[in-house]
Amino acid sequence: MKERSPYLRNLKMVEQMHRWPRERVRAYQEERLRALVRHATEQTDYYRDLFAAAGITPEQIYTQDDLQRVPFLTKDAIRANMARMVARNVPTTELVQKKTSGSTGVSLELFVDEASCQWKRGVTIAYDRWSGWDIGERVGAIWGNPECYQNWRMYLRNLLLVRHVYLDTLKMDEPTMRAFHGKLLKKQPVILFGHAHSLFLFTRFMEQRGLAGIHPQGIISTCMVLHDFERQAIERVFGCRVTNRYGCEEVSLIACECPAGQMHLNCDTLMVEFVRDDKPVPSGAPGAIVVTDLSNYGMPMIRYKVGDVGRLSVGKDCPCGCSYPVLDALEGRVADYVVTPDGQYISGISLTENFAMQLPGVKQMQIVQEERDRLLFRLVRGEQFSEQTLQDIDRLAQQRFGNRMAYQLEYVDSIQSEDSGKYRFCISRLPNPFS
Ligand SMILES: [Zn+2]
Structure with a gap:
């Protein structure tokens, strides 16, 4: 409240949206899609030219299905057109720069506007609460990869709201891991947070050395595919549930596991598609994940190919009460x-x-x-x-x-x-x- 950030208001809105029927969510997303497309074509040279070259007008993009007419946005296209993708009517002071290392080792730079960051912050907190954490409670983090640093950096901005104990994944040697275990013992964080594989490495370290005594209420695994054997080991050692989530620096959270164990797509800020050979795939079939960020007006990202492959669930409604579609499996990087x-x-x-x-x-x-x-x-x-x-x-x-x-x-x-x-x-x- 002191910070005068709208994210707590956004959090309330997001938690209400999770209860909406699926049709209402879709209608809301499409309304935001239309506004985004209009904005992108009016305020950026890149999308104006892209739509002209594809022979489409913003008015033709009315529903999610219509979106298929818009060409994909690739990492190469972002690198080549960054300046032309930034909206003219968003002041530079409102832009937050993001940088990813990228799977090919070539970095990618982009901008997200401040209002979008506030939205994503509210969204992330809503999902954090799914795993048992609440605002103000202590977090233990195993972190270090700049590619998915963003949500964590948001947390660090306000140490009053989030108190943390931190282990850098780039320094996971014996003395550092021992010291981290000692700190966790003393501080007993409510939640542990980290990359799937790093959480697993730390878990194995604890098991092999006979270390114990850490009792969080939940564990959030993010950024990488979480293998079943990793999840089992982590849950065994800490005696609590692991919540898996998936996201990237460019658009933040893409999917998050709910209390019922389903990975819901983030419909709060994104529209997500699955394609193969650039055509939509039916639910249940693997497809490249394509996202449209409905909240970022500073540098619109429409039909961005994230570089991962996943499958949408064909199942029915989730018992947790959230109506958002479920990601059945994350199959890994496109290149893998x-x-x-x-x-x-x-x-x-x-x-x-x-x-x-x-x-x-x-x-x-x-x-x-x-x-x-x-x-x-x-x-x-x-x-x-x-x-x-x-x-x-x-x-x-x-x-x-x-x-x-x-x-x-x-x-x-x-x-x-x-x-x-x-x-x-x-x-x-x-x-x-x-x-
Ligand atoms: Zn659910």
Whole structure:
């Protein structure tokens, strides 16, 4: 209140919207979509020219289905057109700069206006409350990747509202993790918050060292795909539920898990589509995630390809009472797919569990696809590595990719993380229907 920020008012609005029937939510989104499209074409050169080149007028974009007529926005297009995408009628002082490291290591810069930030802040708090946290309660954070730093930075702006204990994921060595455990013991945060994989690493560290005594009410896992085995380990060690969420620096939260365990799409600030070969896919089928940010007028983002693949649920209403559509599965990065010689697409995330984890002799692994019929397996050998491991690799390769796929092995000492600190399990150099 002191800060005179509208986000607490926004929070109230968002929590009401979660109870609206689905049709009303959709109608509200489409109303905001029309306003956004009108604004973008009137106030930016980029969208004015884009609509003219595509032969469409803003009036033709009336519903979510109409949106398919608008060309996609890619990271390359943002890099090439940033100045032309910024709205003329939004003062520079109202623009907040965002920077992502990007999956290819090439960074991306963009702007979000202040009002949009306030909306997203309200939205994030609404979802934080789903996991048992409330304003003013202490948070323990395992963080460090600048790509998804934004929500956390918002928190840090007001230490009166959020008190925190912090572990930098770039320094997760023995003494730092021990010290963090000590701090958590003393402060006992209500919620733990962090990247899926970092939370898991810290959990495993605690388990291996026999450390315990941390009792949060909930844990929020974000930024990366959370594997079932990671969730199980984290829930076992801390004795509470893990809430999974998904988002990116460019548009903030995209989906968040509710108390009933469903990942609801963020309809508060976004319109989300799923496409393959640039066409919409039906619910239940994997598609590249495309978002339109309904709240950012400073630099409109219409049909932005985030770079991840997911599936929309075909299920019915969620028992939690929120009517927002549910994301069934997040399959990982667009680039993290292997295609078999038969044309079948296998996501890196499923390969982690159905390939790498079946190989006890392999400490770490990376799959690189250079050709349609040839893979490279980079392996960090573990203590149990033996002739049997090689046979297992051969059997699994046949099962997963068919007998027309050749592979090569490369033994390495370690597999490097990307600049962002993320480790990529699967890298493909082939054209991809989701990109
Ligand atoms: Zn729900």
